Amino acid sequence: MTTTGRPSPALLPTLGGDYYTSAAVFAAEQRHVFESMWFCAVRAGDVGEPGQFKKVQVGRESVLVVRGRDRMLRAFLNVCRHRGALLCTQPEGRVRRNLRCPYHSWTYGLDGTLVAAPNLSALTEEGGAGIDRRDYGLVAVALREWLGYAWVCLAEDPPSFEDDVVGAAAHRLGDPRAIDAYRIDTLQVGHRVSYDVAANWKLIVENFMECYHCATIHPELTRLLPEFAGGRAAQSSVGHGAEFGSGVDGFTVDGSPGFPSLPGVGTGQERRYFAITVKPTVFINLVPDHVIFHRMFPLAPDRTVVECDWLYAPDVAATADLSRSAELFHRVNEQDFDACRRTQPAMSSRAYRAGGVLVPAEHHIAEFHRWVVSRLGAPIAPR
Numbered sequence: 001m002t003t004t005g006r007p008s009p010a011l012l013p014t015l016g017g018d019y020y021t022s023a024a025v026f027a028a029e030q031r032h033v034f035e036s037m038w039f040c041a042v043r044a045g046d047v048g049e050p051g052q053f054k055k056v057q058v059g060r061e062s063v064l065v066v067r068g069r070d071r072m073l074r075a076f077l078n079v080c081r082h083r084g085a086l087l088c089t090q091p092e093g094r095v096r097r098n099l100r101c102p103y104h105s106w107t108y109g110l111d112g113t114l115v116a117a118p119n120l121s122a123l124t125e126e127g128g129a130g131i132d133r134r135d136y137g138l139v140a141v142a143l144r145e146w147l148g149y150a151w152v153c154l155a156e157d158p159p160s161f162e163d164d165v166v167g168a169a170a171h172r173l174g175d176p177r178a179i180d181a182y183r184i185d186t187l188q189v190g191h192r193v194s195y196d197v198a199a200n201w202k203l204i205v206e207n208f209m210e211c212y213h214c215a216t217i218h219p220e221l222t223r224l225l226p227e228f229a230g231g232r233a234a235q236s237s238v239g240h241g242a243e244f245g246s247g248v249d250g251f252t253v254d255g256s257p258g259f260p261s262l263p264g265v266g267t268g269q270e271r272r273y274f275a276i277t278v279k280p281t282v283f284i285n286l287v288p289d290h291v292i293f294h295r296m297f298p299l300a301p302d303r304t305v306v307e308c309d310w311l312y313a314p315d316v317a318a319t320a321d322l323s324r325s326a327e328l329f330h331r332v333n334e335q336d337f338d339a340c341r342r343t344q345p346a347m348s349s350r351a352y353r354a355g356g357v358l359v360p361a362e363h364h365i366a367e368f369h370r371w372v373v374s375r376l377g378a379p380i381a382p383r
């Protein structure tokens with residue numbers, strides 16, 4: 001506030017604390033964000049073989065992503081059509097031909113069709129006196145593959161994948177083809193860490209979008225990308241990528257050389273770091289020799305699991321020493337998530353009832369806040 005009591009134009013208001021703590025807000029986000037938009041679920045290579053499956057939480061639903069015998073990936077709600085038992089309880093696995101419910105053994109093919117139900121001899125294809133098995137297959141969920149990940153959408157009428165997902169990356173980079181240069185679908189997971197973060201998912205998004213904190217909490221990253229010391233976020237302007245400092249040989253924890261650039265990386269992408277937010281739950285970090293890909297799984301108002309993949313050219317992932325390369329962003333992640341953990345408890349303080357403020361280097365976060373409010377349908381009044 002200025003001395004006149006009016007907000008300073010340099011400082012924009014944030015969302016109020018309730019947005020980060022309220023069960024009602026989180027329930028509305030589950031419905032209107034995670035269950036309505038395209039949600040990045042699994043790395044396709046993690047379910048590479050027929051019969052392999054992975055279970056993921058998408059909003060309130062448990063979703064199975066399964067590789068079929070025809071090698072197609074499909075997604076289903078993880079709910080038996082008989083009396084509703086969870087079909088798969090383990091987080092991942094592989095079956096030979098079928099998914100069998102552990103309760104009464106209704107059995108589904110990898111394409112979701114009901115293929116057997118014990119002691120129900122009248123089960124038929126055509127109906128008649130029995131039941132028609134086609135009416136009792138697993139409930140399918142929309143699935144698209146992009147960048148080597150399976151993205152699922154629980155909406156009955158999914159939004160345009162091209163606009164909402166591909167378009168977000170194109171808009172950020174200013175060129176629809178820029179991300180294709182990294183051939184992310186061909187890269188291999190060289191390193192993966194799953195972070196259990198005691199913070200609301202929006203704090204993690206907001207933190208990723210700004211670099212006002214970089215000089216304070218990211219000494220290694222700021223040494224590599226000197227412009228971050230000034231607080232400028234790589235995401236605040238279209239097409240901008242932060243340039244490596246002179247004397248920096250690679251995107252590694254100590255600036256030592258990394259690996260050869262990915263084959264398609266062009267001159268405008270050499271020696272630069274690009275960051276992309278694909279709402280609601282994905283961050284993509286592009287550097288010349290690898291890609292760091294974050295998927296968030298918001299589990300509660302104050303708990304988010306973040307799975308981070310470090311993706312490399314297959315020969316590098318298989319044979320190279322990745323430790324100095326992966327250590328850089330692991331430190332960045334720990335530094336960021338510690339900051340988010342430290343912020344979460346204060347969200348329920350009276351001091352934050354009406355929220356805080358965004359300085360000019362953070363003004364682009366206001367757009368994210370407007371987007372959240374518009375998805376939920378109405379602003380939430382401070383308690």
Ligand code: FES
Binds near residue numbers: 080082083084104105
């Ligand atoms: S609930 Fe699955 S077979 Fe009965």
Ligand SMILES: [Fe+2]
Binds near residue numbers: 208336
């Ligand atoms: Fe950060």
